[in-house]
Amino acid sequence: MTQPFAPIPRLVGTAVHVPGDDIDTDRIIPARYMKVVTFDGLGAHAFHDERFTADGGSKGHPLDDPRHAGASVLLSGRNFGCGSSREHAPQALLRFGIKGILATSFAEIFFGNCTTLGIVCARVDEATIRALADLVHVDPQAQVTIDVEGEVVRVGAQAWPAQIPASAREAFLTGRYDPLATLQARADAVRATAAKLPYLGWR
């Protein structure tokens, strides 16, 4: 049985702004890099076609801006992570070094995938994204804190409200964001549920 992971009451790191709405998972990890049987090495291809020209030259994407090297918080817009359910997208971001995402909204499957991996996704309003983007533009080394417990984002003395759904918040605070152990612990209840489903006997 798997063990609970370390709780994540807060996340602290530098941030990088990747502007845009409806950034889809094809953009986060183009399908051709999914021809793999492990998630290792996906980090290098995060946002590949946004970052590199066809011949491999840099397009000067924010993720490649040396001032933001080592950033662990990603700032973006509305409906972040829409489209394909590919977990390769959050896996690529995680392996790139992203541990938290602040956006005005998230696509549902992407949000769930992130939570399971311990990537904190918090909703903030557009003005907050603008303020944070301006701030880290001026001071790329500014330490951004996502306070999971207090549902607030802080930089120095400044603070902005953030929203994390209750279940995800609870999962981070207890270190049970990967639910496998909890699901496994209820095998008897699973059997009882299955026994009541008429269709399992029809096959």
Next chain:
Amino acid sequence: MPRTLFHKVWDAHTVGTLPDGRTQLFVGLHLVHEVTSPQAFAALDELGLPVAYPQCTVATVDHIVPTDDTARPLKDPLAEAMLAALERNTAKHGIAFHAAGQDHQGIVHIIGPELGLTQPGMTVACGDSHTSTHGAFGAIALGIGTSQVRDVLATQTIALEPLRVRRVEISGALGPGVYAKDVALHVIRTLGVNGGVGFAYEFAGDVVDAMSMEERMTLCNMSIEGGARVGYVNPDDTTFAFLRGRPHAPQGEDWEAAVTWWRSLASDADAVYDDVVHLDGSAIAPTVTWGINPGQALGIDEPIPSADDVPAADRGTWQEALAHMSLQPGVPLAGTRVDVAFIGSCTNGRLSDLRAVAAAVKGHKVAPGVKALVVPGSWEVAREAEAEGIAQVLQEAGFEWRKPGCSMCLAMNPDKLVGDQLCASSSNRNFKGRQGSATGRTVLMSPVMVAAAAVTGQVADARQVFGLQGGAA
């Protein structure tokens, strides 16, 4: 208390509530393909866990299979490694596997219903966002991530937040040349690409009642493009007629019991919804996308929106879309030159799609310079299309007739756009780079509209090209 189908099925599959408040939900049918499963099987091996309910999982290969030369080993060593991993994993864990080129191999969302595996009242999960397709049968069907694939393999359950239910009622009747795909694009365009986040969409109304199962699958397939992880249609006689006699459908006495149970699951007439939306099906025109997400769509007669037509919040995406697509605002999309025409995918790769295309293109020829391909969704679709003479009609018209697979929908196989080619596509996503070239351009539309684009070499109104009765003048 009156309930929706969603609540009835959800409750029947609820194992319990987890400490974080999420529901532990039993998964009745788990579908597996080669792209999102290898890491899940590896995690299982690492933990030394068996597959808890191997009889509830069915696998096939679809994303990476070439649609021309499927000889083993596959020419692409990465694709071969993925296929070999799936063969190994399914054999090791005693999971049914529909192998490439055999019997019932095909796109996972096409073979599930075809085999009668997908049934009303089930929960269906697959590491693929277009799992919503199976909701056409009155199932709760949803896409999951690879960690959840692992959870299903290990426990046959997933942890999930309950969804709210929005009834999308489409009244009236569709005009000639207007198909389920147009309805799907119209819904997304109207409610937005993120309008469905947190919702299950219950599709209902005269238009949906009149749809065949294949049309309902097309509609539910694209729920996720509107942000809704789940889309469904209440089961009715159309559903039961489709299922009867299929290999995995209940037989004999079980069939009668099944139909009784299935009927009882439909949403009660006085069920309360979290939201209800009414759309007029008679007002839907053949719909095409002009941008880089499926909500950037318009009727074929409408101009591409100008800055003034776009709310300030959407203007950034609007600008990005026009730049990527090399299109001008204020003019119709009709007349835009097309390089590639693609008919297929889990959205529109079924027999009825190919029948409609064949009926339209008979006597027409693919325009010079257009690469046109038809990719049946499964071997069963391919066999039936060949037996009916559909394949021959398409080939005579100049379309390439390929072997089943996901093909050019997502370009994980040799079928890809090159450079900034523009593709008239019956698939489901027009994201930047989706069809395999970072600068490639995708215009989503119904299969018959793709056929019209193929034979004219440009985006065109199929009603005019093929003289579909009652079409716009």
